[in-house]
Amino acid sequence: MKHTIREKYTLAFAGLMGVLILVLCLMNSLCMERYYVSEKTGTMEETYDQVNLLLQDGSLGEETTYYSVTRLLENANISGLITTSGGVAYSFGFEVRLEQQMADLLLGQANDRVEVLESKDQYVIYRGYDSKLETSYLLCIGFLEDGGACLLRISLASLKETALISTRFTWIVGMVLMVISLFVVSILSRQISGPITRLSHIADRMAHLDFSARYEGTEDDEIGLLGTSMNHMAEELEKKVNDLRRANEQLQKDIREKVKVDEMRKEFISNVSHELKTPIALIQGYAEGLLDGISDDPESMSYYCEVIVDEAGKMNQLVRKLLTLNQIESGINQVELVDFDFTSLVKGVLHSFNIMMQQKNITVEFDSSKKVIIRADEFMMEEVVRNYISNAVNHIDGERKIVIQTLETQEKIRFSVFNTGQPIPEKDLGNVWNKFYKVDKARTREYGGSGIGLSIVKAVMDSHHGKCGVYNTDDGVCFWIELKRTELPAVVAQPPQR
Numbered sequence: 001m002k003h004t005i006r007e008k009y010t011l012a013f014a015g016l017m018g019v020l021i022l023v024l025c026l027m028n029s030l031c032m033e034r035y036y037v038s039e040k041t042g043t044m045e046e047t048y049d050q051v052n053l054l055l056q057d058g059s060l061g062e063e064t065t066y067y068s069v070t071r072l073l074e075n076a077n078i079s080g081l082i083t084t085s086g087g088v089a090y091s092f093g094f095e096v097r098l099e100q101q102m103a104d105l106l107l108g109q110a111n112d113r114v115e116v117l118e119s120k121d122q123y124v125i126y127r128g129y130d131s132k133l134e135t136s137y138l139l140c141i142g143f144l145e146d147g148g149a150c151l152l153r154i155s156l157a158s159l160k161e162t163a164l165i166s167t168r169f170t171w172i173v174g175m176v177l178m179v180i181s182l183f184v185v186s187i188l189s190r191q192i193s194g195p196i197t198r199l200s201h202i203a204d205r206m207a208h209l210d211f212s213a214r215y216e217g218t219e220d221d222e223i224g225l226l227g228t229s230m231n232h233m234a235e236e237l238e239k240k241v242n243d244l245r246r247a248n249e250q251l252q253k254d255i256r257e258k259v260k261v262d263e264m265r266k267e268f269i270s271n272v273s274h275e276l277k278t279p280i281a282l283i284q285g286y287a288e289g290l291l292d293g294i295s296d297d298p299e300s301m302s303y304y305c306e307v308i309v310d311e312a313g314k315m316n317q318l319v320r321k322l323l324t325l326n327q328i329e330s331g332i333n334q335v336e337l338v339d340f341d342f343t344s345l346v347k348g349v350l351h352s353f354n355i356m357m358q359q360k361n362i363t364v365e366f367d368s369s370k371k372v373i374i375r376a377d378e379f380m381m382e383e384v385v386r387n388y389i390s391n392a393v394n395h396i397d398g399e400r401k402i403v404i405q406t407l408e409t410q411e412k413i414r415f416s417v418f419n420t421g422q423p424i425p426e427k428d429l430g431n432v433w434n435k436f437y438k439v440d441k442a443r444t445r446e447y448g449g450s451g452i453g454l455s456i457v458k459a460v461m462d463s464h465h466g467k468c469g470v471y472n473t474d475d476g477v478c479f480w481i482e483l484k485r486t487e488l489p490a491v492v493a494q495p496p497q498r
Contacts (some may be wrong), residue, residue, distance in 0.1 A: 013185045014178065021174030028167045037138065041117055041125055044140045047076050047152060048123055052144050055082075059146075060090045078152050085147030114139070123150070174285060187254050195223045202230060209344050211238035335377045335463050342372045342381070342415070351384045356393055357402075366404040374413055374483055380460045387453035388417040388479050397421035398475060408485065416480035422471035432470060433458040457481070 049148075050072055058065035059084060073080050073092045080092040114128035115245025130137055136156040143149055195217050202213045211234045215227030286304040347368050356363065374381075392402050398420040407414045424432065431437045435455045461468045467482040 010182060010185050010189060014182055017174070017178045017181055021171065021178070024174065025167045025170050028170055032162075032166065035154070037127065038119070040138055040156075043076055044078065044125055044152050044154065045118065045123075047078055047430075048140055048142055048150060048316055049073060051080075051082070051150055051152075052122070052142075055144055055146050055148065060088075066090070074153075075446060078154050080153070081151040082144075083149045127156075192223070195219060195227065199227060199230060200224070202234070206230075206234055206237065209241060211241065212237070223432055279312070283312060335380065337375050338378055339373055339375050340378050342374045342406060342413070343370060345367055345378065346385055346406070346415075349382060349389055350404075352386075352394060353389055360393065360396065361400055362393065362396055362402045363399075364404065365401065367406075371404070372406045372408065372413065376464055376483060377460075380463070384457050384481060385415075385417075386461050387457050388481075391453060391479065392417050392419035395419060395421050395477070396472060411483065412482050414480055414482050414487050416478050418473070418476055418478040420476040424470065429470060429472075433468070454479075 001365075031275050051069055054065055054068050060066050060069065061084075067089075069080075069082070069093055078092075081089060082092075083089045114126045116124060117127050117138070118125035119242070123140055126139045126141070128137055128139060129135070138154040139276065140152040141149070166184075169274050195215075198217070199215060202215055205211075205213045214231050214234065217224055217226070217227050290301060290304050346366065350364060350366065387403075389402070396402065396419045401420050403418040403419075404417075407416075428437075432454050435452055457468055461481055464483060466484070468480065469480045470477065
């Protein structure tokens with residue numbers, strides 16, 4: 001900022017005051033004499049008329065008339081010489097010089113330089129220079145109505161000195177006034193520039209998207225109106241910027257979600273293609289073998305058919321699980337909360353795994369005598385229990401034992417399924433809930449797993465606002481779920497029919 005408003009106003013006012021003082025002094029020096037002579041000429045004309053009027057009403061020999069004329073001339077600071085028709089002369093002021101000057105003028109013996117300023121029938125006004133006294137003067141010579149003569153004189157001796165003194169006085173007063181005015185202008189300009197500076201700072205903060213600044217001035221003039229307008233603008237801009245920021249955040253979120261969905265879609269297609277590739281290849285291979293008549297042995301043909309049926313079953317199971325997962329995640333399968341005995345549901349699922357557990361010599365520990373009432377979607381919770389138990393059966397090893405527990409607290413109900421066997425690598429614990437994720441792909445393929453079961457568990461628990469998890473122990477793996485505990489219902493639903 002090269003020059004502030006305060007500096008500009010102060011300099012401009014100082015310059016204006018200086019010019020005015022200079023013009024005033026020049027006018028005083030150049031024009032004061034003319035003005036003074038003009039004013040005094042008018043005074044002499046007026047004085048002459050009044051003297052003429054006074055002598056029409058009385059004689060200078062009368063005391064009253066004499067003192068009236070004297071007072072009139074003294075008030076006008078005029079020297080005078082008046083002669084009556086009888087030849088008697090009365091002087092007022094500089095008597096000797098007036099008589100001599102009148103005689104010189106009447107006899108035409110005056111050597112002074114004179115200039116006629118005003119000439120009328122009754123009187124003539126001169127401006128002259130008295131060489132003997134070395135001074136300028138104004139002189140009025142006229143004839144009165146009573147037959148006498150009148151000579152009036154005003155000295156101009158002190159005119160130049162008065163003009164010089166007046167000029168000096170004007171300079172002194174002007175400089176004092178200039179200093180006082182500059183001080184006043186400085187204060188006033190500060191009062192004007194201060195709010196403007198604050199408004200400038202507010203505008204700068206607004207330019208950097210800081211709309212919290214507000215103008216707090218109380219002026220009721222244009223600056224106050226501007227401050228109010230800027231406050232209103234800041235409020236509106238803050239609202240608009242916040243709206244834009246929220247819209248931008250939502251847009252960024254939508255973009256990230258879209259990218260995530262696209263990635264999930266690509267991953268889903270890739271995983272489904274990978275899962276279906278092997279059974280389709282096997283089905284195609286064995287079907288072509290049957291068509292080509294590779295073997296006429298009924299036992300071999302039966303084996304081919306069993307493989308085709310088995311792989312088709314795996315494909316059917318995969319598609320069914322995908323449909324279930326999609327319906328849960330998309331909300332097509334609405335959660336229907338009912339109150340039911342969770343223990344009875346677990347018993348029913350265990351019963352369906354009896355033959356498989358007997359074949360694998362699996363021992364199950366589960367307290368089926370304890371009734372546990374929960375509020376949830378009964379068929380979805382059955383899917384959770386079935387996936388946990390199936391996962392435990394397919395990955396069991398070591399002591400070949402499964403421990404199922406249901407723990408209740410005042411706030412939640414926890415259901416866990418533990419199986420002995422190899423622990424899950426720590427790096428894979430967080431990924432087991434992802435679709436198609438398999439820790440041991442060869443073993444999963446062996447029992448026909450698709451890697452979707454735990455994803456279904458996660459989707460079910462999310463729809464119930466519950467939790468699920470897994471952790472390793474010294475001799476196995478434990479999967480668990482948690483639901484918020486609710487008040488005991490008045491009516492308990494019957495176990496699902498199979």
